[in-house]
Amino acid sequence: xxxxxxxxxxxxxxxxxxxxxxxxxxxxxxxxxxxxxxxxxxxxxxxxxxxxxxxxxxxxxxxxxxxxxxxxxxxxxxxxxxxxxxxxxxxxxxxxxxxxxxxxxxxxxxxxxxxxxxxxxxxxxxxxxxxxxxxxxxxxxxxxxxxxxxxxxxxxxxxxxxxxxxxxxxxxxxxxxxxxxxxxxxxxxxxxxxxxxxxxxxxxxxxxxxxxxxxxxxxxxxxx
Amino acid sequence: xxxxxxxxxxxxxxxxxxxxxxxxxxxxxxxxxxxxxxxxxxxxxxxxxxxxxxxxxxxxxxxxxxxxxxxxxxxxxxxxxxxxxxxxxxxxxxxxxxxxxxxxxxxxxxxxxxxxxxxxxxxxxxxxxxxxxxxxxxxxxxxxxxxxxxxxxxxxxxxxxxxxxxxxxxxxxxxxxxxxxxxxxxxxxxxxxxxxxxxxxxxxxxxxxxxxxxxxxxxxxxxxxxxxxxxxxxxxxxxxxxxxxxxxxxxxxxxxxxxx
Numbered sequence: 001x002x003x004x005x006x007x008x009x010x011x012x013x014x015x016x017x018x019x020x021x022x023x024x025x026x027x028x029x030x031x032x033x034x035x036x037x038x039x040x041x042x043x044x045x046x047x048x049x050x051x052x053x054x055x056x057x058x059x060x061x062x063x064x065x066x067x068x069x070x071x072x073x074x075x076x077x078x079x080x081x082x083x084x085x086x087x088x089x090x091x092x093x094x095x096x097x098x099x100x101x102x103x104x105x106x107x108x109x110x111x112x113x114x115x116x117x118x119x120x121x122x123x124x125x126x127x128x129x130x131x132x133x134x135x136x137x138x139x140x141x142x143x144x145x146x147x148x149x150x151x152x153x154x155x156x157x158x159x160x161x162x163x164x165x166x167x168x169x170x171x172x173x174x175x176x177x178x179x180x181x182x183x184x185x186x187x188x189x190x191x192x193x194x195x196x197x198x199x200x201x202x203x204x205x206x207x208x209x210x211x212x213x214x215x216x217x218x219x220x221x222x223x224x
Numbered sequence: 225x226x227x228x229x230x231x232x233x234x235x236x237x238x239x240x241x242x243x244x245x246x247x248x249x250x251x252x253x254x255x256x257x258x259x260x261x262x263x264x265x266x267x268x269x270x271x272x273x274x275x276x277x278x279x280x281x282x283x284x285x286x287x288x289x290x291x292x293x294x295x296x297x298x299x300x301x302x303x304x305x306x307x308x309x310x311x312x313x314x315x316x317x318x319x320x321x322x323x324x325x326x327x328x329x330x331x332x333x334x335x336x337x338x339x340x341x342x343x344x345x346x347x348x349x350x351x352x353x354x355x356x357x358x359x360x361x362x363x364x365x366x367x368x369x370x371x372x373x374x375x376x377x378x379x380x381x382x383x384x385x386x387x388x389x390x391x392x393x394x395x396x397x398x399x400x401x402x403x404x405x406x407x408x409x410x411x412x413x414x415x416x417x418x419x420x421x422x423x424x425x426x427x428x429x430x431x432x433x434x435x436x437x438x439x440x441x442x443x444x445x446x447x448x449x450x451x452x453x454x455x456x457x458x459x460x461x462x463x464x465x466x467x468x469x470x471x472x473x474x475x476x477x478x479x480x481x482x483x484x
Binding site for chain 1: 304305306308325326328329331333335336337338339340341342343344348352353355356357358398
């Protein structure tokens with residue numbers, strides 16, 4: 001079967017299961033909202049401070065929410081050894097991984113899109129004039145988080161203490177992505193918004209490098 | 225280095241959906257045997273299989289016997305391309321040179337776990353796997369499979385509401401949905417009641433008559449071993465006894481305790 005068709009079938013299954021249970025989405029969204037609200041209470045930032053610290057807080061909330069969401073993303077496959085059923089199917093390991101990556105991307109993106117207006121209100125930042133460029137940064141950054149996170153979640157899924165292992169493995173690797181995403185977002189929330197293409201190119205390159213690495217390593221990742 | 229290059233080429237071909245697609249769309253009713261050649265499997269310091277050499281011809285119905293830890297499950301997983309041997313080779317004589325994906329299309333497996341999704345209905349589970357195997361008219365195949373396993377009335381119910389026996393029936397239906405040429409069964413009667421075991425025996429007899437190769441591990445004697453044509457006893461990761469292709473498995477099977 002062609003990879004894109006297998007990916008579409010797997011993505012359909014993931015979306016159906018999630019929109020039926022809403023387990024991942026609800027917990028991720030609530031957690032991310034709590035983080036953003038708590039930060040705003042803790043710092044009570046002025047508009048100028050928000051422009052300075054806001055992007056960092058926003059991306060840390062995205063990152064924590066992503067880590068929380070990615071951890072159980074293989075849990076459905078582990079119940080009843082369903083992952084074994086998928087590995088037995090005549091589809092490539094990359095299709096399997098890509099289906100998970102896309103599903104996680106959709107879920108995290110939904111959580112982020114709900115969070116973004118809340119962030120704008122609580123931190124008194126104007127996002128509408130730069131919304132399209134901001135969405136580009138969020139898309140690229142989120143893709144990097146879920147590609148890397150899904151690969152590490154697959155690695156950690158067969159380990160003991162996987163809940164602790166995933167953030168320990170993932171967060172250091174995502175440090176460059178976090179810096180680039182924060183810098184790009186900060187440049188957009190400035191008094192004179194301007195998106196430095198260096199950061200978007202860096203984010204795109206990060207995504208391509210890790211997607212290629214996952215393509216090369218997927219068969220080993222999915223091995224028993 | 226060469227194997228990496230071949231792997232990369234294979235992935236590129238798969239992504240592009242080149243001529244390999246034609247090979248994958250071979251009818252699943254073709255015959256398929258499996259040969260284990262000096263196969264060893266180690267998990268750290270534990271050796272699950274120690275130099276197993278066993279050739280299962282196409283169309284045979286083999287009962288794998290042996291105590292817990294004998295290596296039956298590992299051998300079945302190896303035949304299902306789920307586990308790679310630490311040394312030795314697993315070959316599929318009728319598909320020499322075929323890709324793993326092509327071979328997987330012809331294999332069905334019932335394992336200890338059901339490999340089903342609890343949060344999906346019985347029909348959704350079967351439809352999902354029918355689509356993954358790229359079957360024609362997946363809805364019709366899923367409906368037929370539900371009918372065959374006796375669960376048409378529960379089609380819309382979530383699997384988590386099913387009893388152990390119903391899940392096992394559904395797991396067997398899932399393994400058979402693509403009409404595999406090689407059927408691997410790891411204690412398939414587990415959780416089935418007397419009626420379920422009779423259904424399993426009928427189903428296996430029918431598949432065997434259709435030319436399907438069956439490799440089934442079992443702890444106990446029940447109706448499902450009625451059509452067995454060969455028995456292999458594993459112990460400590462080695463083949464301890466083999467009635468042989470064309471031999472009489474009855475004396476080995478009679479030593480197996482009656483189930484239940």
